[in-house]
Amino acid sequence: MGPLTTPKKGREVGSVDPWTPTSNLKMLISAASPDIRNREKELCMDNGGREGLESIQETENGEESEKMVSRKEKSLGLLCHKFLARYPDYPDPSRNNDICLDDVATELNVERRRIYDIMNVLESLHMVSRSAKNRYSWHGRTKLAQTLAILKQVGEEHRYSQQMQQIRQRLLDKEFDFDGEEKENDEALDLEGGDQGQKELFFIELPGVEFKAASVNSRKDKSLRVMSQKFVMLFLVSNPRVVSLDVAAKILIGEDQVADQDKNKFKTKVRRLYDIANVLRSLKLIEKVHVTEERGRKPAFEWVGPEEFPQIKDLESSTSQEKKSILTPSASVDNCAKNLFSSPRDKRSFTRHPSLIKLAKSIQDDRRKINSAPNSPVRSDSSDIPNKMAQLAAICKIKLDQESVTSDPKLVAAEPKAAAVRPETTSSSSMEPPQALLLTPTQVPGVNTTVNPNSHTPLTAQPAGSVAYIPAQCSPLIPILLPHQQGSGPYAVYLQPSSLRRNPLARPQPTSLAVRSMTFEDKTGQSPTGQTASMSQLAARESDISPLALKRQRLDSASESSPSKAQRTKSNLKDTSPKLCEILQARLKARRGGHLSSRPSPRALHLDPEFVNTPTGAVASQTLEQSLETLLGREEKAVNSDSEAGLTPVRAVPLTPGQFHAETLVPAGYLIPISQQSITSYKETQSSGGESSKVSTPTYNIYQTPTAGSRPAPVQEITPTSLRLHRPASSASPRTTQHAHQLHSPSPAILNFTLQNLGLISGPSPGSAFAAPQTPEHANVLSSPLALPQRGMVFIKPVSPVPVQQSVSPQPVTLISVQQPLMTTPKGTGFQHSFFHTPVPLSPLTAVVTTGGQPAAKTVYIPQRKLDVATEDS
DNA sequence: CGTTCCCGCCATTCC
């Protein structure tokens, strides 16, 4: 058998001997991590030989010793360990670390099929990339931190944490409810689940890594890779970094939604998750644990990998053009095309057409072709691309997450133009240190400060090149968006066509580059970071409420096909789409021209206090305070009422509808340029109402949901800590750390906003302003609550003592809330928000618009649930 | 019996 060809079944292999090398590795591995499956057996085994026996006593091994081998010896996890042992975590880049599939399969003595399983997962983390036909390039963990940072961001943008909560809630409800009801609930819920989230499947690529293999890989990224990324995202967005299998499976199923939720599908998904989990386990990124809910224990996995990643920067400046180009396919496309995206020049860009779906497919195909071009096997480097891409990026942001955060730190400076913020480092404490993100200004390019030194984990430090993100979302509200590129390279998110189906319309696929870079979200708004956008949250809530409605909207918007309802939303979009690019550009220019500075700030004010905090700085600070006060007051009210039953009340405050225009709505998947109008409106809005803004503010908080109730809590500490306590030793958690402070840091949302603002603003008051002293505090407060809430799972005991009442509260601490909101219906008018980001560079965001209106506030109760996490293992 | 998940058939896609 030639090495090249696939070894057909390799039976012969058996005959081959086990190669010693492996054996040794095995042993080492075992020793190192006993827990891992095989424990004893393996140990025992080695002795002479082979296997065999292990568990089994004797059977002789004789002939078929192979058979004897216990199933465990053949597990994917063990195989992965063997595989990993062959390569260094941090390979010398200069060297070409190539992996020949056939060789590996032969050496490891396994079927090729199994190698694919491993490679797919590793590829999703960018630890390897396909370079050519039977070849992969080994990157080890050099890109891991960057990848995780991106995945986290994307996960936040997709509101995964919220989705998880919803699902959990749903599951809970089911238990209680009768069947009949379930259905109804499910429907609604499903939507959320289905809709919201994910629907989109995409595969996220790193700059350096892009599709390398052009050739072979088709774009079909199917499940395993994408599923693996999503699965990882789940961990990164959840607060207690614990994800139960069933919840993960449900989220991953996502798209199909509803109907058939067959059990089969679920089972299959679970099987796949186990496959992925086994690989992740061998990478030491997750560990198996069990969560105990009221109903019993369920299998789950806990993230034990690195917690924070720094990210990076971007630069913006240069690129405005580039950015634009991105938007507009035409120009840049060519250039870029080869590299990252192919650009399709094509096709209409964003516009959505009725036939979008089909197009998407075709597009992808095209893309594929392009990419692959000739299959050239190896990619050369990507240097080119990255550079370009780098420019694109404009801002960065980072999010901090709940946990991470530092209290102190904070700071951020805004960059003038770019709006970048840089964190100053965070001080992070141990845990989560760095969150920050930042953004670095272009100006300081060299510095990436970003990264922080501390990351506890061994990630690598981020390599310098960090990535720049776009602020992600900056826009809070909107869904879309995305990512952007980073400095070095951007990463692209691809959608999968397949996913389209149901919501296909909704998500447009990206036709153009621009799109690609973005993520879309859609639907509901997802705002990623939770809090970030109040609007988005609102939106989200709405969606929850009436998921269906949302869907429709989406669909409509996306496709024309559905005419009816959607109009509101859609109309704008459609119109715009064609011209979007132009508009955007124009807009950008305009902004640049001068508005920049002004604009952003207003927005910021308007939006949220939190935001204010940040960067904007000076202006903001005052505002902020006011806002906070306001909020608190409001919240207090709210809080009080509900606390009793354990429910956490959440109040939603509606934004004023009027402000936003329909126009603004954007459909989710697309990029939409904002219309000028909207912009205008925006201004008006701002000006018009300061008040309104305030109002909105509250909203945010509320929505923050995850936090739910909390708000300002001073709090502290939060749950996480508690959890940890429970758990025995968590190895992972470094976190134990001290306290509270660290835990929370500023909410991501805040950051996001800030960033956005900054970006928008551009200028003038740069960073300096930004850092108001106070900020940090506020931020912390806010954040903390957030942290708690996060998801529902965990729960900790109530610690009760919460200090603050009201708003702040304690409650939050206690639980998690699940959000499920119920909000009422959507409002007619406003509807959701829309937002979008442009990928564009310029300022980070271009525009944003939002709408949202909600009329009145509502209260939402959230049931608490508690869980325990035990590490179990094995 | 429920969980975990290996095995490998077979559909796709590439060449």
Added chain:
DNA sequence: GGAATGGCGGGAACG
């Protein structure tokens, strides 16, 4: 057509 990939689900090992 054959090879390379990889979805998928039966059903066995495990617990």
